[in-house]
Amino acid sequence: MELDYPQLTDEQFKKFSKMLFELSGIKLRDHKKYLLIHRLSKYVGPAKQFHSFEEYYQALQADESGKMVSDFLNVLTTNFTFFFREPVHFEFLRDYLEKARDSQEYIRIWSAACSSGEEPYSMAITLKQALTNPADYDAKILATDISRKMIHLAEAGVYHYTKVRGHLEDKLLKDYFNFDKETNDFSVAQPIRDLVSFRYMNLLESFPFNKLFDVVFLRNVLIYFENKEKEYIINKIANYIKPGGYLILGLSESLVGLQHRFKINRNSIYQKL
Ligand SMILES: C[S@@+](CC[C@H](N)C(=O)[O-])C[C@H]1O[C@@H](n2cnc3c(N)ncnc32)[C@H](O)[C@@H]1O
Structure with a gap:
């Protein structure tokens, strides 16, 4: 070698x-x-x-x-991701939205390591399905990543059919994407794009937020960090989650061994105390 x-x-x-x-x-x-x-x-x-x-x-x-x-x-950085990865988390998000929509003044969801966009767009589809008209509930998604290249790809929102095959049912493709027969690309439909804002952000730097989040997906990124940085990131994120809101890690990840302010729910889903 x-x-x-x-x-x-x-x-x-x-x-x-x-x-x-x-x-x-x-x-x-x-x-x-x-x-x-x-x-x-x-x-x-x-x-x-x-x-x-x-x-x-x-x-x-x-x-x-x-x-x-x-x-x-x-x-x-490793950017591996796909639509509706770890579906149990999107089922959880849908249940949360259905319960929260009438009790929350606004709804904010954050995809904190969004890679090429599949995760936040899967959230946006879930939002649309759960709320029908998310604007009525002031419901929005923020998607951030440290890789500018990934942010550009995510903003473009165009995926070759080989990337969506097996992850998205035909009905979802029909309802929420436009297909280009020449290139075999699926591009995310405008009403879904409108729900997501993309932004470059390093999780180790300060967060410029003025609203608290209901649910934060921090999936398959903590793996990169040592415990000290993990603790720093999750405690900083905790400051920006509504009381009783949720932090969701990848299914193979956990907060075991770290000092934190969450209680474990199930499936790597943590609720802010
Ligand atoms: C494996 S992807 C996870 C994508 C998605 N969350 C999922 O679970 O499918 C990990 C992402 O973390 C991002 N990342 C790595 N270090 C970061 C940091 N310090 N701040 C923000 N994002 C970071 C990488 O650029 C990459 O896109």
Whole structure:
């Protein structure tokens, strides 16, 4: 494997890991060295823009435009997602909305690591199904991610049929998407788009919110962080959840071992105390 890729010394690996940590809070463990080499080989190699990792590192340090740093983050974050991933959470959201719609002054849902948009658009479809006319309840969705590339893709809201196949029933595709026969792409219909606002946001930075959220999906992202950062993020998020509101993690994730202000419901669903 090493023969195919430029050399990365342990010292250089530490420098890149430190930079990634300072930018995003993501910690790369030692066994991730080959992942880093593999992903950064997009920029570093004999026929690439940079011939050595050192040269690339220096250029990143000197980058004033922010473009290289943004590309660096984009290649190192894992953006795997799909529509209605872990359906039990969308069933929970629907039940919550049906109960909350008449008791809440407004409804805010947050997809806190939205990747390419499948999660917030699945929320928006759920909102539309549960409330029929979400505007009547001042119901909106915020979707954020640290990857600007993902935010652009999410905003575009266009998905090749191979991305939706198996995840969305025909009825949902018919009701909430437009199909382009030339490209085989499904694009999210305007009434669904209108429910979602996308924004770049690093979970480790301060949150500029002036309204509290009913439900926050923080799924399949805590995995990147050490306990200290996990605790910092979930406690900061707790400050922005309505009393009795919910934080939802990925099904394989939990708050075990962390100090927090939630009580576990079920299926990685936590209720603010
Ligand atoms: C695996 S995806 C999860 C997508 C979706 N929540 C799901 O469960 O299908 C993880 C996302 O977390 C984002 N991410 C990683 N570190 C982040 C940070 N510090 N702040 C905000 N988003 C971050 C990545 O860019 C990526 O899009």
